[in-house]
Amino acid sequence: MIRHLRAPLAAALLCAAVTMPAWADGNEDNLACYEEFKEGGDERLAIYYCSRAIESGDLADADLITALLNRGVAHKMSGNLKMAVIDYTSALKLSPDDALILANRANAYRELGELDKALSDIDRSLSLAPERAASYYVRGAIYEAQGQGAKAAQDFAKAYELDPENTDYKSKAGAQ
Incomplete structure (x- = not known):
């Protein structure tokens, strides 16, 4: 009886795995972060997506700088100025001569x-x-x-x- 249950269970698990969406990579999360800055966007979602992108380890330096800058902007928009400064400072470590980050x-x-x-x-x-x-x-x-x-x-x-x-x-x- 147990043998007969294994095959249907394995088939069900395989189907579930095939139909489950793949997790986004850091670049997709970085893009989703940016999309939240459009009119009507949500700075909390921007922070979430930027954080996932930053923590993914998938980003090239230029994209990491963008994610840190965007998350800093989202923090500033949400009123968390200290976190904005932290993100801008982290971005400046990677790009110390970036006039935009310095101005922000x-x-x-x-x-x-x-x-x-x-x-x-x-x-x-x-x-x-x-x-x-x-x-x-x-x-x-x-x-x-x-x-x-x-x-x-x-x-x-x-x-x-x-x-x-x-x-x-x-x-x-x-x-x-």
Whole structure:
């Protein structure tokens, strides 16, 4: 009797194994993380997928940097600024001259009130990529938080000059 049960059980297990979906690899999870940033995305899901991608060990350095950056952005969007800084710092260990990551970390430091660290990062970001309007905007916000209105106004004006279509830059620059 036991012999007769083994064959159907083995067949059932084989069918179940064949029809079960395969686990996603790190690259698929990295893509799923990015997809969560689209309009209406969920930063908690982005963090989940980015974390799976990072922990998979499947990612090339460039993709790992992207996953860390994206998870940092998701942490920042969810209000967890300290985790955002940790992810940006990890990404910078792999790509120390990345102006975007430096600017993102500067902005997170600014929101944490760590203005000296924020200014150091954003100045370095601007030295690497002086054409990035967003970096001037972040530095303007840092100067504004430090009570340096004239320097803030200069940077807001520069951000607007580089990207006149951006309504935030236009507003901060006082443009009509």
